[in-house]
Amino acid sequence: xxxxxxxxxxxxxxxxxxxxxxxxxxxxxxxxxxxxxxxxxxxxxxxxxxxxxxxxxxxxxxxxxxxxxxxxxxxxxxxxxxxxxxxxxxxxxxxxxxxxxxxxxxxxxxxxxxxxxxxxxxxxxxxxxxxxxxxxxxxxxxxxxxxxxxxxxxxxxxxxxxxxxxxxxxxxxxxxxxxxxxxxxxxxxxxxxxxxxxxxxxxxxxxxxxxxxxxxxxxxxxxxxxxxxxxxxxxxxxxxxxxxxxxxxxxxxxxxxxxxxxxxxxxxxxxxxxxxxxxxxxxxx
Amino acid sequence: xxxxxxxxxxxxxxxxxxxxxxxxxxxxxxxxxxxxxxxxxxxxxxxxxxxxxxxxxxxxxxxxxxxxxxxxxxxxxxxxxxxxxxxxxxxxxxxxxxxxxxxxxxxxxxxxxxxxxxxxxxxxxxxxxxxxxxxxxxxxxxxxxxxxxxxxxxxxxxxxxxxxxxxxxxxxxxxxxxxxxxxxxxxxxxxxxxxxxxxxxxxxxxxxxxxxxxxxxxxxxxxxxxxxxxxxxxxxxxxxxxxxxxxxxxxxxxxxxxxxxxxxxxxxxxxxxxxxxxxxxxxxxxxxxxxxxxxxxxxxxxxxxxxxxxxxxxxxxxxxxxxxxxxxxxxxxxxxxxxxxxx
Numbered sequence: 001x002x003x004x005x006x007x008x009x010x011x012x013x014x015x016x017x018x019x020x021x022x023x024x025x026x027x028x029x030x031x032x033x034x035x036x037x038x039x040x041x042x043x044x045x046x047x048x049x050x051x052x053x054x055x056x057x058x059x060x061x062x063x064x065x066x067x068x069x070x071x072x073x074x075x076x077x078x079x080x081x082x083x084x085x086x087x088x089x090x091x092x093x094x095x096x097x098x099x100x101x102x103x104x105x106x107x108x109x110x111x112x113x114x115x116x117x118x119x120x121x122x123x124x125x126x127x128x129x130x131x132x133x134x135x136x137x138x139x140x141x142x143x144x145x146x147x148x149x150x151x152x153x154x155x156x157x158x159x160x161x162x163x164x165x166x167x168x169x170x171x172x173x174x175x176x177x178x179x180x181x182x183x184x185x186x187x188x189x190x191x192x193x194x195x196x197x198x199x200x201x202x203x204x205x206x207x208x209x210x211x212x213x214x215x216x217x218x219x220x221x222x223x224x225x226x227x228x229x230x231x232x233x234x235x236x237x238x239x240x241x242x243x244x245x246x247x248x249x250x251x252x253x254x255x256x257x258x259x260x261x262x263x264x265x266x267x268x269x270x271x272x273x274x275x276x277x278x279x280x281x282x283x284x285x
Numbered sequence: 286x287x288x289x290x291x292x293x294x295x296x297x298x299x300x301x302x303x304x305x306x307x308x309x310x311x312x313x314x315x316x317x318x319x320x321x322x323x324x325x326x327x328x329x330x331x332x333x334x335x336x337x338x339x340x341x342x343x344x345x346x347x348x349x350x351x352x353x354x355x356x357x358x359x360x361x362x363x364x365x366x367x368x369x370x371x372x373x374x375x376x377x378x379x380x381x382x383x384x385x386x387x388x389x390x391x392x393x394x395x396x397x398x399x400x401x402x403x404x405x406x407x408x409x410x411x412x413x414x415x416x417x418x419x420x421x422x423x424x425x426x427x428x429x430x431x432x433x434x435x436x437x438x439x440x441x442x443x444x445x446x447x448x449x450x451x452x453x454x455x456x457x458x459x460x461x462x463x464x465x466x467x468x469x470x471x472x473x474x475x476x477x478x479x480x481x482x483x484x485x486x487x488x489x490x491x492x493x494x495x496x497x498x499x500x501x502x503x504x505x506x507x508x509x510x511x512x513x514x515x516x517x518x519x520x521x522x523x524x525x526x527x528x529x530x531x532x533x534x535x536x537x538x539x540x541x542x543x544x545x546x547x548x549x550x551x552x553x554x555x556x557x558x559x560x561x562x563x564x565x566x567x568x569x570x571x572x573x574x575x576x577x578x579x580x581x582x583x584x585x586x587x588x589x590x591x592x593x594x595x596x597x598x599x600x601x602x603x604x605x606x607x608x609x610x611x612x613x614x615x616x617x618x619x620x621x622x623x624x625x626x627x628x
Contacts, residue, residue: 025328027494028321031487032355036387044386061328065386078385085382091360091375093332133486140493168494180438181320182491186481195437196614199504200621239626251623258612258619261516265605265612268523272598276469 020058020127020144021167024181026102027131027142033065034104034133042070045103045115047082048129049089049096057167058099058127064089068115075111077118100127100144106136108145108161116147116159128161142166313477314349316424316442320483322353323440326428329358330398334430336361339397341376343389346422351477353426355388356396392419396426401518402439402607405474405599407592413445414453424477435506435515435611442477449473458590470598510618512611519611523604526597533594543586550582 026048033044046065053059064085067078089096101119103112107130119126125146132141145161180186210232216222217229242250322342329338340358344351357379359372384390394416397404404427416423429439445453448466452458463469483491555575562572576583 023328025321025324027490028324028487031484031490032319032321033386035484035486038387064382067385081382081385084378088375088379088382092329092358135489140490142494180323180481181483182488184483184485184488191437191610193610193613193617196507196617199507200617202504203508203621242626247623247626251619254615254619258615261520261608262612264520265523265608268527268601269605272470272602276598 018056018058018125018146019165019167020060020129021053022060022129022142022144023062026060026063026129029063029065030102030104030131031133034131038067041068043104045077045101047086047098047119048100048102048127050099051095051097052099060099060127060129062089062093062096063102070111075114077115079118098123098126100129102129102131104131104133106130106132106134106141107143112161113147113159116161120147127164129166142168312349313351313422313424313444315480316351316353316426316477317480317482318353318426318440318442319355320481320487322356323438323481325356325358326396326426326440327430327433330396330428330430331433333361334398335400337398337400339395341379341392342394342396342424342426343380343383343391344393345389345391346393350480351393351422351424352482353393355383357383392416392423394420394423394425396428399427399429401431401515401522402427402429402603403522403600405596405603407596410445410453410473410592410596414450417445417450431515431518432607435509435512435614437507440479442479443474444477446472446475453592458592458595459588463591470595470602473595473599507614508618508621510622512615516608516611519604519608523601523608526601526604530594530597530601533589533597536589537594540586540589547582547586554580554582 030044030046033046037044044065045068046063048060049062049064050058050060066082066085069076086098098119100123101115103109103115108128112128116126116128119128128145128147130141130143130145132139144164144166146164147159147161150158150160213222213228214232217224326340329340338358338361340356342353343355343357344353346352360375380390380392395412397409409425413423413425423444425443427441427443432439448468449472452462452466452468455462558573558575562575565572
């Protein structure tokens with residue numbers, strides 16, 4: 001082909017379809033490592049573990065920090081440490097492999113290319129994640145990059161870091177509840193009923209909002225929006241249509257089932273404490 | 286005068302005593318967990334669910350607060366003899382590595398996942414005793430992945446009560462001893478309140494990344510109407526426990542029956558011997574001793590340990606609490622649904 005005969009400036013194959021998904025644990029881990037970094041270090045770097053999903057998304061699930069030292073023009077990475085840690089992690093979860101590396105700070109810096117090269121030897125096409133722990137431009141920027149090589153013929157000219165879309169949705173953390181992860185101190189975990197109460201309050205607030213909106217539209221204070229209307233009607237129609245007696249029966253049946261269970265468990269508990277008392281009484285006699 | 290003098294000396298002594306006891310140990314009041322640890326535990330337990338997994342907790346012991354600042358998972362153990370050494374070396378490696386990145390490498394306990402709260406076993410107590418030998422203060426964090434699907438953060442911090450540990454060390458679970466110590470099944474485990482803390486950096490990131498959303502996944506999970514499978518499993522476990530408990534009770538009945546039989550045998554033997562002795566006395570002979578250790582009816586019947594029945598009882602109480610909790614939630618849900626439907 002022509003390309004092989006002439007020296008042509010070649011861009012590496014760009015992987016525009018690549019996306020990355022990050023679990024909140026990784027961010028927590030990076031922040032923790034950053035807080036615990038050695039005195040003289042300006043940033044922390046480390047390995048990202050995870051897997052590649054069938055649709056090509058890189059799923060970043062775990063991470064660990066790797067000690068390094070950095071001067072103006074060179075970077076030394078503790079490779080032995082990196083390998084030890086990898087072996088330890090794989091003992092627990094063999095499915096998690098290296099997918100890339102992370103560094104704190106904003107954007108890609110000069111030393112990054114060297115480290116990236118090291119990780120490219122560990123895994124093809126690693127992801128480089130940067131987490132701006134310094135909040136340099138006023139927000140905590142989290143970005144992911146892949147590198148593509150810019151080569152002239154056979155000669156490597158430079159590495160180009162290309163940003164890839166990053167999915168920061170945190171389903172896992174949502175299950176725990178942001179309330180406990182967002183603030184610096186929570187005194188008490190919610191129990192069953194308190195959590196229920198909070199959820200119901202939120203639901204009530206949402207319903208109130210919808211009511212207000214509909215009332216405002218009906219009275220002409222707010223311009224109607226068809227898409228919102230469609231969402232509302234969809235929500236309302238998602239309630240199953242049941243005749244009132246059938247619904248009553250359903251609710252009452254479930255109530256009775258639950259009451260029965262409650263009764264059973266209470267009676268068991270009473271029985272247990274009674275047995276305890278009788279036992280000690282019998283032994284005293 | 287003399288009176289006041291004695292009172293001051295007692296005062297002084299009591300102050301001294303107080304000071305001494307306070308120096309020995311201030312009781313553990315709160316376990317303070319970092320969000321990072323919670324996420325790590327959840328990740329590990331969830332990925333391997335329904336298999337049960339364990340891991341080590343690292344942190345600091347500060348006065349009456351135990352801070353958990355990091356943790357690492359243990360690989361799933363295979364039933365191998367040689368694995369024991371490998372597990373220990375893994376643990377050492379991991380701690381060494383973590384120390385290098387300035388993580389607190391001070392073991393303060395362990396975490397484990399559980400299925401519907403069925404964690405109260407003899408193994409747990411044994412592990413506890415093992416840990417307690419090396420660390421003065423340790424806790425066990427129990428996480429239940431199955432309950433977390435219902436929007437509850439099912440995290441518990443447990444420790445064994447001191448009086449129970451003392452009793453366990455002497456390995457003496459007879460009814461008499463338990464009564465002496467006034468220990469009932471409620472007193473085996475102590476639950477310690479949990480606090481969650483996050484570094485300011487993490488809190489900033491979380492606020493940045495997630496704007497206040499009106500609904501979260503947690504709310505969806507909580508408002509989910511179908512909790513029947515959970516309740517059914519709970520009931521099944523409860524029934525199993527009841528069977529176990531009745532087995533234990535049969536053991537005790539058997540013990541008491543054999544005990545009373547032995548006592549009546551002993552009485553009969555004693556009366557016979559006394560009559561014999563009276564006859565011998567009348568005949569002017571030496572009386573025979575009133576005890577005969579060689580006789581099998583004087584051998585004490587071993588009393589079965591009450592530990593198992595205590596644990597089972599604890600387990601049952603736990604299931605009952607869970608059922609109560611979920612049923613309570615169900616009531617609210619059903620009423621909510623009714624109200625929604627009427628609207």
